[in-house]
Amino acid sequence: MARIVCVLGNKGGTGKTTLSHMIAHGMALLGKRVVCVLTDLERERLSKAGRLYLPFDAREAANLAKVVATLNEVEDWFGVIDGAGNRPDVDSHLANLADLVLLPFRDSHEDLRTVLRDLEWMPRAWGLPSQWPQHAAGRAAAQASIDRLLPGMRHRLLDPIPEVLSSKLFLQYRIPATLPWQLTNACVELAMQVLELLDVQYESPHAIEVAS
Template structure:
């Protein structure tokens, strides 16, 4: 049976689609076979060209059931399911399918209040700070807000994913043949966090270190 990771949450605009592709790309770089499953009705299917992972269109419920059934029949693949915002019933269904649920949130009080409710609602889910500010002062403010609003769930929060303008390249229909090393490293580091939560072994990431 394949491992299924769902990127969910009621708040829109938290980067679920971007993170789904980052996780998929990072997993592939670490030697895994991955399908990135689209369920967000507001998105369009992306081309396979130059991707190391397989994008799959499951906006139709029948296609979602089909890809989940296929993943359940194989043991060496990973499925990363991209959820959509404001779909509690769909999130509940997807969470029941998942081996791991991630709930992205940005550095706003609104995002944090929403993810707080989602963490309470889904006790096996993990919060994922996304598009986190790199500026030191802004980073400190974001961390202070996280401590204030989500302190009780600190043990269920992953390391923040920094804001990178290059992540938009993964959402192009056809991605460039070569991606910036900063993006590559961010994808690998995120995938490593996911694998550690799933207790999955992976290839050494030494090849993805920053250029000297």
């Protein structure tokens, strides 16, 4: 049976789709076979050309049921499902299917309040700080907001994913033949966190060649 990771959350603009592709790409770089599943009706189908993972269009309920059934029958694959986007009933269904649920949030009070409600609603989910400030003052302010608005949730948060502007390349119909090394590194670091939460071993990232 494949492992299923769902990237969910009731707050828009947190980068769920981009992070789903980053996880899938990073897992592939770590030696895993991955399908990245689209369920958001506002998104468009993407080409598999040049990708190390397989994008799958499951915006229709029948296609979602099909890919989940297939994943349940195969070994050594991973499914990364991008949340439905303002369809809580679908997200609730996906959360029940998942081996791991991730809830991205940005450095804003609105995001923090929303992710707190989602973490309380889904007690097995993990919060994922995304597009996080890279300069020291910004990180300190963001951490202070977490301490104030997410009391008692520190143990359910992953390490922050910094803002990487080139991550939008994953949302192009076809991605470039070569991706920036900063993006590659961010994908690998994110995928490592995910695989460790799933208690899955992976190839050493030191063996991965990245462009500089």
